[in-house]
């Protein structure tokens with residue numbers, strides 16, 4: 001991911017379900033990101049994340065390495081107190097391969113409030129790669145994002161039997177605005193009921 005999405009000092013990164021925190025610590029070590037945050041709710045990974053944090057600080061200091069500011073938080077990323085932190089982030093990472101449809105749906109509701117240009121990297125895509133806007137799916141998250149598959153990394157390890165792909169989503173509301181204008185024009189020209197479209 002770090003090789004394929006350009007991360008700058010203007011970016012703020014959040015890992016939703018950060019486990020032991022290794023993704024957050026890697027991003028903090030290898031990129032100039034302004035701040036990297038991890039949110040994890042399970043007790044055991046949180047316990048190891050504290051130890052990761054301690055050892056990371058110790059060894060980064062020992063080797064004289066700089067790193068971006070980071071925070072490993074314990075909590076449920078679906079709770080209200082994390083919402084602003086997520087919706088103001090410019091890069092959201094979520095390894096959601098094993099999340100169920102309910103959590104994915106709740107995440108989509110949060111992502112609807114991300115700013116234009118925000119990027120979401122996930123191990124399961126939030127909309128089909130071939131998503132096309134029609135007058136019947138105007139409330140779908142696919143209407144405000146472009147999605148593509150990141151090139152799989154050679155020699156990567158995985159907890160499944162197969163390599164896991166990652167998907168990049170970029171928030172872009174001009175897509176749905178253009179569609180709405182087109183529908184509006186068509187309805188006006190055809191004398192249809194415009195209100196029913198919106």
Ligand SMILES: C[S@@+](CC[C@H](N)C(=O)[O-])C[C@H]1O[C@@H](n2cnc3c(N)ncnc32)[C@H](O)[C@@H]1O
Pocket residue numbers: 015016017018019020023039040041042045075076077078095098
């Ligand atoms: C597959 S692990 C990903 C760990 C790390 N981000 C990575 O990519 O290696 C998914 C993590 O999400 C956490 N998780 C699931 N639902 C969550 C929620 N609502 N709030 C916070 N963490 C959650 C799980 O406890 C688990 O540790």
